[in-house]
Structure formats: structure tokens, C-alpha cells
Amino acid sequence: MRHVSRIWLDAPAFPEEAERLARVYGLPSQVAGVLARRGILEEEAVQRFLEPRLERLSDPLRLPDMPKAVERIWAALQRGERILVYGDYDVDGITSTAFLSRVLEGLGGKVTRFIPHRIEDGYGLGEDTVRHCLEAHRPDLIITVDCGTGSMEAVETARGAGVDVIVTDHHEPGGKVAEALAVVNPKRDDELGELRDLAGVGVAFKLAHALIKTGRKNNFPAAFRVDMRPLMYLVALGTVADMVPLVGENRILARFGIQVLNKRPDPGIDALVRIAGIQQEMTGYHIGFVLGPRINAAGRMSSPDAALNLLLCESPVEADRLARVLEDANRKRQETEGRIREEAEELLQVHHDPDSPGVIVVARRDWHSGVVGIVASRIVRRYHRPAIVISIGEEGIGRGSCRSVEGFDLVSQLQSVDQYLQQYGGHRMAAGLDIREEDIPAFREAINARAREVMANSDLRPRQMIDGWLELEDVTKEFLEAQDRLMPFGHDNPIPVWALRRLRVDKVQKVGREKQHVRLLFRTPAGPQDAIGFGLGEREIPEGPLDIAFQLRRNVFRGVERLQLMIQDLRASE
Numbered sequence: 001m002r003h004v005s006r007i008w009l010d011a012p013a014f015p016e017e018a019e020r021l022a023r024v025y026g027l028p029s030q031v032a033g034v035l036a037r038r039g040i041l042e043e044e045a046v047q048r049f050l051e052p053r054l055e056r057l058s059d060p061l062r063l064p065d066m067p068k069a070v071e072r073i074w075a076a077l078q079r080g081e082r083i084l085v086y087g088d089y090d091v092d093g094i095t096s097t098a099f100l101s102r103v104l105e106g107l108g109g110k111v112t113r114f115i116p117h118r119i120e121d122g123y124g125l126g127e128d129t130v131r132h133c134l135e136a137h138r139p140d141l142i143i144t145v146d147c148g149t150g151s152m153e154a155v156e157t158a159r160g161a162g163v164d165v166i167v168t169d170h171h172e173p174g175g176k177v178a179e180a181l182a183v184v185n186p187k188r189d190d191e192l193g194e195l196r197d198l199a200g201v202g203v204a205f206k207l208a209h210a211l212i213k214t215g216r217k218n219n220f221p222a223a224f225r226v227d228m229r230p231l232m233y234l235v236a237l238g239t240v241a242d243m244v245p246l247v248g249e250n251r252i253l254a255r256f257g258i259q260v261l262n263k264r265p266d267p268g269i270d271a272l273v274r275i276a277g278i279q280q281e282m283t284g285y286h287i288g289f290v291l292g293p294r295i296n297a298a299g300r301m302s303s304p305d306a307a308l309n310l311l312l313c314e315s316p317v318e319a320d321r322l323a324r325v326l327e328d329a330n331r332k333r334q335e336t337e338g339r340i341r342e343e344a345e346e347l348l349q350v351h352h353d354p355d356s357p358g359v360i361v362v363a364r365r366d367w368h369s370g371v372v373g374i375v376a377s378r379i380v381r382r383y384h385r386p387a388i389v390i391s392i393g394e395e396g397i398g399r400g401s402c403r404s405v406e407g408f409d410l411v412s413q414l415q416s417v418d419q420y421l422q423q424y425g426g427h428r429m430a431a432g433l434d435i436r437e438e439d440i441p442a443f444r445e446a447i448n449a450r451a452r453e454v455m456a457n458s459d460l461r462p463r464q465m466i467d468g469w470l471e472l473e474d475v476t477k478e479f480l481e482a483q484d485r486l487m488p489f490g491h492d493n494p495i496p497v498w499a500l501r502r503l504r505v506d507k508v509q510k511v512g513r514e515k516q517h518v519r520l521l522f523r524t525p526a527g528p529q530d531a532i533g534f535g536l537g538e539r540e541i542p543e544g545p546l547d548i549a550f551q552l553r554r555n556v557f558r559g560v561e562r563l564q565l566m567i568q569d570l571r572a573s574e
Helices: 015-025 029-037 043-050 066-079 091-106 127-137 152-160 190-197 200-217 221-225 229-241 248-261 267-276 284-301 305-312 316-351 372-383 410-416 437-454 477-486
Strands: 007-010 082-086 110-114 141-145 164-168 182-184 360-365 387-392 397-403 421-426 430-436 463-466 468-470 498-503 505-511 517-524 527-533 546-557 560-572
Touching: 015 029, 015 043, 029 468, 029 477, 043 477, 066 082, 066 141, 066 164, 066 182, 066 200, 082 091, 082 127, 091 110, 091 141, 091 200, 091 229, 091 284, 091 305, 110 127, 127 152, 141 200, 152 164, 164 200, 182 200, 190 248, 200 221, 200 229, 200 248, 229 248, 229 284, 248 284, 267 284, 267 305, 267 316, 284 305, 284 316, 305 316, 316 360, 316 372, 360 437, 372 387, 372 397, 387 430, 387 437, 397 410, 397 437, 410 421, 410 430, 410 437, 430 437, 477 546, 517 560
Parallel strands: 007 463, 082 110, 082 141, 141 164, 164 182, 360 387, 468 498, 527 560
Antiparallel strands: 387 397, 397 430, 421 430, 498 546, 505 517, 517 527, 546 560
């Protein structure tokens, strides 16, 4: 498949505002320009952004049904009832489960945990898995994390057995809301503003905060014994990995949690960091691209229990064993993903017209359902089209992962063709679905008809936004330190993309086991420098001077710290 060239666009400039921010806060003008473009202009907003603090978190009792949830949980704690924390198999669900269960145990709770198996149990709070949990764990109270808002039948099954259910979740209600004792989901209240963007672990944090706050107000001794701060790294892991907007309260939770993460507070996280080979101070990048994939890999390839047990582990020896299990699962995930991506791109030759608007829908039997979401993300990045990758099981039911581009709301568009779907749910940019194999052709036709309608007037060429043009002498450690005052980076606060004009490259190398990456070597006023372009190995590198768009990061190898230019795109200089 041919390479799709990107259009380079300069981000809007606000020179007067950028100059003022640069002067007041001691920032390079290019970094100050990023703040200005993101609407962070007033003194209070700038202070909150550059110095996020836990004391600026809002009252957790504002969330829907939170007072009812807190009252019921404290009653369970005081009566010694059995509490089951029911999670999900991705990073957000696993960290939510670990975080909330550890807080409840600190409050004296009798806690058990359950995370469904991706293939055997499926997503979310299922009716069959609730029956299993009722029989195996005999809970008096079930608290969900990162799931359950629309699980009508499952909640009714628990209620029929005399077991109360408290749902904590952050997914959009797709229709009716389960009749649980409490449904703590910020998406249920349009007036909550930035709180509506909490990750599942953020909602679990808010529940724990409300429990402790209420307990201390009522002078419950247990509430004074629990300090959530050492557990905040779990909140950061789930928040960053789930790609929720890293602004507002999410930014506070991620920033503080990453500080805790760098202290390696538990044997499990210490072993995971060590075996992953991280030798430097960790950032959101390491959560998104190093730690998160390893935690996710357990649930994708087999059982999520290894990841959960690692985060709960108190033995360094056991933590080392479990971290190696995750490392092995991640390696197998990468191999499986590569094979499926190659097969998917073969199908694109038949099912995709690169010159017309549409949704890429590819399906095959025996694709691993735990990996299709990653493949869908890769396809979106390469072809700049919404993508749905479906794994068809032996029973003829396809399980699909969907990823989108700006301007195409997945959930609303799936709703418009839901006559072909068994079930679906998710977010504007990412969703999942189940579909019968025989319905896939009609579904492909219908969703593409919707896409042609919605995207008819859209310029479908992928874009490369440039936050600022630099000179070679600007690429310094001091500039990187100024940029990193904007961390943590993530969704809605992406790491800036800088660009260099007319770069004269001394050497081009294709690197990686399959030569899938490209490395450029060049000279700067400070000495030799290289730039790495992951996944760009197949690109033809033009002769002569180049323009490169890159992210500037810090890299530490064998104790030596260097600047790392991570190429996002390149082109022949004009």
C-alpha cells in the first residue's frame, strides 16, 4: 500500500500572548506559544497548569450518586460484609481494581477482586460472570470499576440474589442506566465540566476520596489510618494509559501519580520498571508506550490476573516472576500484532479505496481479539481513516475494535447502523462491537454510506501539525527542560511537535530487526546528534536537505543522558 503523504500545517500563532507568557514565566517563545494556543493565558490558569496541586481537586461528593455509594460502603465496612471489586482487563480497569481494593482493605474491608477474561467472559459486567462471582465469592456488596453503567441484566441478577451493586464507571451511557443502588459516573451529569473526562481509575479515586473524607468527618478511626498518596501511581497509570484528556483534574492526578511512580513504591512496579529496562525518570511517555502495553498484554493474550497480582504483590521474588510473565506476554503480543497487521493490509487491497471517504472494515477468522484494537490504531495512523478490525470466533461471532479520526463520532455512527450489531459501546474515538459474521458485508456497506455522508466535504489527507520551527542551536537540554514544564503530556495536552528546516543529514540508517525504523545522523553546534523515526523504515528518504517534524525527549542509555529527536514526519526541503 502506498504511503499517504501528510500536509504540514503551522499551528495558529499568538505572538503577543506568547511574548508576554515567555517574559513572565521564563519560557522560550516557542514553548510559551504552545501555552497560548491551548488557551492557557490568565495568571490563575497558567499557575494551575504549570503547578498542578492535589489541594486543587474538587469535592468528590459532587459526582452522581456519590453520597449513596459512600453511605452503603461505610455500612458494609462497619458490619464486616464481604465486598467484591469487579474490574476490567485493560490498564484502566486493572489499576482501578488494585487501587480501590487496597484502599478498602486499608479501611478494614473484607475485599475480594474479579477481573473478567477478555475472551471467555467478554467486556464489562456480564450476567454470566456475575452469577459466577455470586457463587465463587459470595459477596454482600459488589463495586464495579471502569464498567457497569448499562449492565441492566447483570445488576438485576445480583439484586435478585440480595446483593447490592455500586457502579463506578466513566463510559458514555449508551441507553438505559442499570438500576444499581448507585451509579457513580460523571458522564451522567453535563454540569460537571472537566470531571466528565475522568478515567475509570479517576472515578475510583474520587470514590476513595469521598469515603475517607466522610469517614474523617464522622470520626471513624479507620479513615485516619489510610493515606492514598503512596497509591497515586496506580491512578496515573490508568489515567494516562486510557488516553483521557490530561487537563484539569486528570492533569493533577497524573502529575502527582507520576512523581510517586518514579519512587517505585511497591515491589510490583519496581520489578516491572526494571525488567522493562527503563533507566531514567519516567514520564507519561513511559506509561503510554512501555509500562501500559506490558500491563495490557496480560489481558490481551491470556488472563489479566498476572497484571493485577503484580500491582498487589508484596514479595520482590514473586514480583520479579510476574513482571517476567508480563514481559513475555508483551513480546507475544507484538509478534501477533505484526502478523495481523500484515494480513489486514492485504485485505485493504480489496476493501479500501484510499481516495474516497469511508471506514476501513477488515475481518478474518482466528485473529486474536486481544490485539485487534492495536491494529486498528496502526491503520488509522497510516491511512487517516476510521478503522474497524474484527476477529471472528469459531461460533461465527465477530468481536471488533474501532478507532476513529476527528470529525467521525464512532458511537453515534455505530448507533445509526446498530441493526447489524449484537452489541457495541465506547467513546467518540474508540469503541468495541460484536457482530455476526454474515452481517459484516452489509455492515461495511452501511457504515461506509454513513461515512460518505458525514465526511463528504472533509479533506481526508492526514495532517502534521507543527507547534514551532526551531533552529539547530535551539535544540538544547535547556529548551527540553522548558518544554517539560508542560508535562504530563497526553490526550488534549500532546507533546509539542517541533520542526527543523533544511537539515543536512550526514548518514541515513535503516534500523530494527526488520529495518522498520530510520535513523538520521547530523551535526549541531553542540556536536553530533541523531533522530529516530519509528515505523518509517519503508519511507523513501529524499536526497538533499530535509525538513523534519519531531518530538523532543530525554533518553538515558547506560547512564548517559542525551537528547532524543523522535521523527513524526519528514520531507524534502522546499
